[in-house]
Amino acid sequence: MRQQKIDLHSYTSIGIGPKVDVLLPESEEDLFSFSEQKIIGNGTNLLIDENFNSNLICMNHLDSLEINENLIYAESGVLLSRLIGTCIRKGLNGLSALAGIPGSIGGLIYMNAGNIGKNSSLKKIRCFTKEKGVYDIDVPREKFSYRKSPFSDDVIIVGAFFEMKKSYGERVFEDVKKAILNKKQTQPIFEKSFGSVFKNPESVSAWKLIERCGLKGKEKGDAMISRKHCNFIVNRGNASFSDVMYLIELCMEKVYNEFSIMLEKEVVVLRGLNR
Ligand SMILES: Cc1cc2nc3c(=O)[nH]c(=O)nc-3n(C[C@H](O)[C@H](O)[C@H](O)COP(=O)(O)OP(=O)(O)OC[C@H]3O[C@@H](n4cnc5c(N)ncnc54)[C@H](O)[C@@H]3O)c2cc1C
Structure with missing residues (x-):
């Protein structure tokens, strides 16, 4: 089985993350040699802290x-x-x-x-x-x-x-x-994002709630709540994990205060130590 350093900054679709050691299974037999590690696929629904430093298993070489x-x-x-x-x-x-x-x-x-x-x-x-x-x-x-x-x-x-x-x-x-x-x-499919930030609550779309809170286009560093679809956060250059988390938490707080609805994250967040 191959082991490789991968730069998650270029691997993930949001363009944020550290360089980490990644195990790359190339056959079903390779799976038997793993201990407990986090799996990643194509990295399109992930937000990974720059301080994250556990090993990962990346499944993209098991691709027949x-x-x-x-x-x-x-x-x-x-x-x-x-x-x-x-x-x-x-x-x-x-x-x-x-x-x-x-x-x-x-x-x-x-x-x-x-x-x-x-x-x-x-x-x-x-x-x-x-x-x-x-x-x-x-x-x-x-x-x-x-x-x-x-x-x-x-x-x-x-x-x-x-x-x-x-x-x-x-x-x-x-x-x-x-x-x-x-x-x-x-959707802003040509910009860097991880797709929808939040799951839609039962009776209403998350983007509508975020838009009604006046957060469309809100920025923190290079991270921005998309003007095209308020349930997307886009990285317009060098956004950091904390920039994106700031906007996520802001949406949750404002939507809760305004509508008493607690938004649930759809994106999978992998935090580093001490965060
Ligand atoms: C522009 C854009 C548009 C999108 N549109 C949609 C949409 O319309 N609908 C929608 O539902 N999603 C959408 N997404 C989100 C995302 O593409 C999906 O959730 C996708 O299925 C994630 O797959 P991935 O391989 O990238 O998984 P990753 O992001 O790598 O991982 C996501 C989760 O899956 C787990 N995982 C991955 N592979 C495995 C495996 N082999 N075994 C066990 N666990 C595994 C990981 O541990 C992690 O918890 C969009 C994302 C972007 C960037």
């Missing part, structure tokens, strides 16, 4: 993709964009509505991004734990909820089995284009 007619096995490090590109070429539909989410298959399932846990194309999930080793499970659909999967931190998602609907490449391409266009119009 097997296709047999409309059946697909994707290892956890396969990016959704690559899987969707393959589906366009092969004329396979089922995941097009998720196009534009920049995560890996492992991150997607762990975060239940795009509600993947309820997607009927996803048939089985391959998992790993120290106790059980590698094992496959049927998708426990009822246990997935909004931005939440049933997996605890000791489970590594190794891969996923999909059964896609046969279609036509042009048709799949059109569906994908529609999903990406919708994202382009509503």
